[in-house]
Amino acid sequence: MSSSSDFQQDRHSFSGSPQKWTDFELPGDTLYYRFTSDMSNTEWGYKFTVTAGHLGRFQTGFEILKQMLCEERVIPHLPLARIWEWQVGVACRQTGHQRLKAIHLLLKIVQCSRQGDCDLTLLKPLWQLFTHMENNSCHDSAKPGILLPLHRALAELFFVTENRVTELGSLQEYLLALNTEDHLHRCTAQ
Numbered sequence: 001m002s003s004s005s006d007f008q009q010d011r012h013s014f015s016g017s018p019q020k021w022t023d024f025e026l027p028g029d030t031l032y033y034r035f036t037s038d039m040s041n042t043e044w045g046y047k048f049t050v051t052a053g054h055l056g057r058f059q060t061g062f063e064i065l066k067q068m069l070c071e072e073r074v075i076p077h078l079p080l081a082r083i084w085e086w087q088v089g090v091a092c093r094q095t096g097h098q099r100l101k102a103i104h105l106l107l108k109i110v111q112c113s114r115q116g117d118c119d120l121t122l123l124k125p126l127w128q129l130f131t132h133m134e135n136n137s138c139h140d141s142a143k144p145g146i147l148l149p150l151h152r153a154l155a156e157l158f159f160v161t162e163n164r165v166t167e168l169g170s171l172q173e174y175l176l177a178l179n180t181e182d183h184l185h186r187c188t189a190q
């Protein structure tokens with residue numbers, strides 16, 4: 001079982017008796033599985049249960065981290081650089097409400113961070129997603145002015161982040177880190 005059709009991401013393999021199976025979680029909203037029999041037994045196969053939207057580790061972790069980031073006296077004791085790195089990864093891998101919650105936490109971290117707490121270059125995949133959404137919304141004249149929740153969340157994240165790096169005096173480095181060299185050449189040419 002895997003979260004990718006090529007069975008390379010979040011792969012879980014099981015063989016043999018049912019006692020060898022363990023519970024596990026996959027990120028995202030799709031599960032891929034492949035069943036192969038070696039024909040050594042005459043039983044019918046395996047049975048497994050998939051539960052979507054399970055309130056487990058993600059929701060619990062989100063609530064705890066959200067509360068910790070709201071407590072000013074706790075923030076100096078948090079390893080913000082590691083939390084930032086982990087949370088950006090979560091925002092890139094997850095989909096739907098979990099991605100929105102991860103972006104919400106990224107916003108809180110940016111707002112309470114000091115210079116050097118967050119490696120803002122890690123936002124590059126989210127920036128690419130945002131610019132792709134921006135380009136597509138410009139071409140969609142059927143729904144002018146309507147933004148999807150993810151689009152709004154990313155817009156707010158990048159707006160707040162840009163303001164924050166401007167305050168910290170590192171706007172140029174931030175903008176260079178997010179954009180590709182090809183994009184910068186096109187902008188210069190324009």
